[in-house]
Amino acid sequence: xSTQPVFDIGVLCRYDSPGPRYTSYPTAAQFREDFGEEQxxxxxxxxxxxxxxxxxxxxxxxxxxxxxxxxxxxxxxISRDPARGEHYVERLLHELRLVAPxxxxxxxxxxxxxxxxxxxxxxxxxxxRLLAALADGFRLSGVAERDFSIELDPRxxxxxxxxxxxxxxxxxxxxxxxxxxxxxxxxxxxxxxxxETLAVIEACRRAGLRSVNLDLIYGLPLQTPAxxxxxxxxxxxxxxxxxxxxxxxxxxxxxxAQRQIASAxxxxxxxxxxxxxxxxxxxxxxxxxHIGMDxxxxxxxxxxxxxxxxxxxxxxxxxxxxxxxxxxxxxxxxISHIGSSFSQNQxxxxxxxxxxxxxxxxxxxxxxxxxxxxLRADAIQQLMCRGEIDVEGIERRHGIDFGVYFxxxxxxxxxxxxxxxxxxxxxxIRATPRGRLLLRVIAMCFxxxxxxxxxxxxxxxxxxxxxxxx
Numbered sequence: 001x002s003t004q005p006v007f008d009i010g011v012l013c014r015y016d017s018p019g020p021r022y023t024s025y026p027t028a029a030q031f032r033e034d035f036g037e038e039q040x041x042x043x044x045x046x047x048x049x050x051x052x053x054x055x056x057x058x059x060x061x062x063x064x065x066x067x068x069x070x071x072x073x074x075x076x077x078i079s080r081d082p083a084r085g086e087h088y089v090e091r092l093l094h095e096l097r098l099v100a101p102x103x104x105x106x107x108x109x110x111x112x113x114x115x116x117x118x119x120x121x122x123x124x125x126x127x128x129r130l131l132a133a134l135a136d137g138f139r140l141s142g143v144a145e146r147d148f149s150i151e152l153d154p155r156x157x158x159x160x161x162x163x164x165x166x167x168x169x170x171x172x173x174x175x176x177x178x179x180x181x182x183x184x185x186x187x188x189x190x191x192x193x194x195x196e197t198l199a200v201i202e203a204c205r206r207a208g209l210r211s212v213n214l215d216l217i218y219g220l221p222l223q224t225p226a227x228x229x230x231x232x233x234x235x236x237x238x239x240x241x242x243x244x245x246x247x248x249x250x251x252x253x254x255x256x257a258q259r260q261i262a263s264a265x266x267x268x269x270x271x272x273x274x275x276x277x278x279x280x281x282x283x284x285x286x287x288x289x290h291i292g293m294d295x296x297x298x299x300x301x302x303x304x305x306x307x308x309x310x311x312x313x314x315x316x317x318x319x320x321x322x323x324x325x326x327x328x329x330x331x332x333x334x335i336s337h338i339g340s341s342f343s344q345n346q347x348x349x350x351x352x353x354x355x356x357x358x359x360x361x362x363x364x365x366x367x368x369x370x371x372x373x374x375l376r377a378d379a380i381q382q383l384m385c386r387g388e389i390d391v392e393g394i395e396r397r398h399g400i401d402f403g404v405y406f407x408x409x410x411x412x413x414x415x416x417x418x419x420x421x422x423x424x425x426x427x428x429i430r431a432t433p434r435g436r437l438l439l440r441v442i443a444m445c446f447x448x449x450x451x452x453x454x455x456x457x458x459x460x461x462x463x464x465x466x467x468x469x470x
Contacts, residue, residue, distance in 0.1 A: 003290050003307065003387060005436035007277045011419065013269070015441050018249075019450070021293065022384050022443050023316045024342060025377040026367060028335065030449055031344055035366030043341040043368075044102035047326050053104055054326045056138060057111035059317055060130070061331030063349060064088065064121040066156060069190045070260040071178070071220060071248055075333040075347060076117040085122045093133050094356045095330055100137030103328070108141040109134075111322045112169075114150040120157060124164050131168045140169065147172060147302070147321055149211075154200045155192050162203035173204050174213040174242075180234050181227035184220050187265060194234055201238050211241040211301055218275035219248035221265035228275050229282070236286040241301040244318075245279040245294050247272070280437070292384055292439055295319050312385040319385070332362075340369040372448065375400070380443045387439065388430040412445040 020027045047053060064084055065076045077084075112134070122130070134140060140148075149172035150165060165173070177197055178190060185191045197214075204212050214235050218228060235243060250266060252258040267275065280290070288296040289304045295318065297303040306312040306321040313323035316335045327337040332352040335344045343366030346352040355362035369377070375398045382389045391402045403410065403426075413429070416422050421435030422442050431442055444450055 003292075003436065004284050004433065005280060005290050006433035007280050007437070008434050009273050009277070011421065011434055012273060012276075012437065014419075015416070015421070015438055017441070019440055019444050020447065022380055022440060023314060023318065024335075024337065025380045025447070026342075026369070026373055026449055028342070028344065031342060031365040031367050033365045035341070035343060035368065036363050037361040039341065039366060039368065040336070040338065040343045040361055040363050041102060043338040043343075047339045048104045048107075053107050054324055055108050055110040055141075055322070056103065057315075057317075057320070057322060057325035057327045058109055058113070058134065058138065059327060059329045059334055060092065060112075060114045060119075060134075061329065061334045062088070062114060062116040062119040062121060063332055065116065065118045066121065066153070067189065068257045069178075070188045070257045071217065072257055073249070073251065073255040074117065077349060079121075082123065085126050089122065089126045089130055091353050091356055092130060092330060095352075095362065096133055096137050098356065098359065098361055099328065099330065103138070103326075105139055107139065107326075109138045110141050110143075110146050110325055111317075111320060112140070112146075112148040113317050115317070116151055118153045118156065119150050120152050120161065124161060127165070128168060145321075149174060151176070152200065154197045157196075157200050157203070162200065162209070163207045166207035166209060171209055172211040172213070173200075173209055174215065174244075175200060175240075176215050177231075177235065178215065178217045179220055179223060179228065180231040181223065183222045184227065187221040187261065189260065198238055201240065211303075213242035213244060214238070214240045216243065216245045216279070217248050218245060218279060219250075219267055219272045221261050223267055223271075223275060225271070225274050225278060229278055232279060232282045236282060239298075242295065242297045242303060243283060243288060245276070245283070245296070247276065247294070290436060291319055292387065292436075293319075307385070310386060314381060314384045340374060342367045342369075374398075375405075376446050376448065379406075379446050383429070383431070383443050383446075384439055387436060388428060391425075391427050391429060406446065409446045413442070416442060416445070 063076050064079050066080055068078050148170045150170050151174045154175050175197060178188065179185060180194050201212055216231065216235060250258060250261065283296045284290065287298060289299055291297050291303055291307055302321045303319060311321060311323060313320045315327055315337060329336045329345060332345055332349050333347040335342060343363050345362045346355060346364040352362045379389050379394055395402050413422060413424060417424050420432055421438055422432060423430050431439055435442060
């Protein structure tokens with residue numbers, strides 16, 4: 001089945017409304033404060049005593065950045081004090097000593113990701129200490145199929161850094177670019193030359209890393225179709241294995257740094273869609289496959305192969321190649337998915353540190369999934385990763401009559417079918433090429449926590465569903 005989308009401006013305008021990105025179901029908005037340390041310990045124990053315990057995926061959050069990017073809505077703290085990095089690693093190692101003993105050491109870590117913030121805020125020595133501690137606390141896999149990745153700010157990568165990361169076991173790197181247009185970079189307070197970025201990509205090639213991802217953003221202040229086309233051509237020319245193209249969501253009431261961006265400098269609704277169309281068409285023409293939402297990958301990349309083999313998975317790290325793992329999050333705001341539970345650490349660094357100092361797991365909230373949650377999560381995961389729902393498979397696994405159980409969802413889906421965004425039969429629900437860019441909207445039909453009319457409502461903010469910030 002082709003996954004390449006067909007760009008239809010009229011459809012995107014009509015259906016594009018703010019909504020979940022479905023890196024989980026239920027989404028984090030449903031997490032409850034009555035889920036705490038006791039519940040997490042219980043779910044960790046349950047995960048160990050399964051007949052075949054699941055492998056482990058580790059996420060480590062590094063919340064520090066050297067300078068503020070005005071578009072950013074991530075959980076980060078600005079600092080140029082290197083002592084902050086040392087202090088933070090000490091706290092991470094303390095949390096690791098609390099968490100690692102909860103899990104059977106025979107369970108392999110197949111996936112590791114350092115995100116932020118800016119993970120290379122930490123020095124090479126600090127990163128080495130962190131990886132050594134992770135290897136002491138967990139069984140880090142040595143197989144070729146493992147996925148060990150790190151987000152890097154190319155402006156702060158020094159000679160030898162990438163080679164060091166490869167020696168530590170990283171085989172994939174994600175680079176923030178956003179836009180190569182100097183005027184746009186100045187408007188978002190992130191001036192980054194093409195040469196800096198290309199030098200890091202070349203270092204990744206020399207070090208033998210398996211995959212490089214570039215993050216781009218459309219809808220930024222002062223962006224124009226001509227300027228963004230140049231950015232896309234430069235990115236494609238570097239031939240990264242993956243490209244993510246996020247839509248900027250301007251929410252200055254929630255994110256203080258965004259107040260530095262003048263609303264008058266932002267592209268209008270029609271121009272935003274033109275920028276998105278440029279990205280979709282140029283990436284597809286260059287041979288990239290649309291994986292889903294805002295992600296594209298070359299056919300030989302692990303992400304595209306996982307999609308082809310129905311092994312693609314979506315979690316809080318985005319699209320991944322390792323389904324069937326328990327996810328353990330370390331650091332402030334990090335989210336874990338253990339068994340049929342979600343849990344999130346304290347968001348504020350001070351509260352996260354205070355819990356650790358008292359030898360408590362720093363859990364702020366979470367959720368235990370019920371039968372209905374698991375059923376709907378199965379359907380939404382299939383849709384987000386494969387662009388379709390195997391109706392008969394859902395019925396077999398969960399012992400339901402799909403048409404009866406999801407009668408309300410199918411009613412909500414009907415307008416999307418009538419508009420050619422999806423097809424629905426007794427055995428299969430599938431996004432059409434015109435609906436591939438609106439997978440999120442189709443998935444909303446099966447979300448019982450949303451208002452009934454949400455998916456069918458017209459929108460005010462084009463392409464908001466592509467925002468990394470939501």
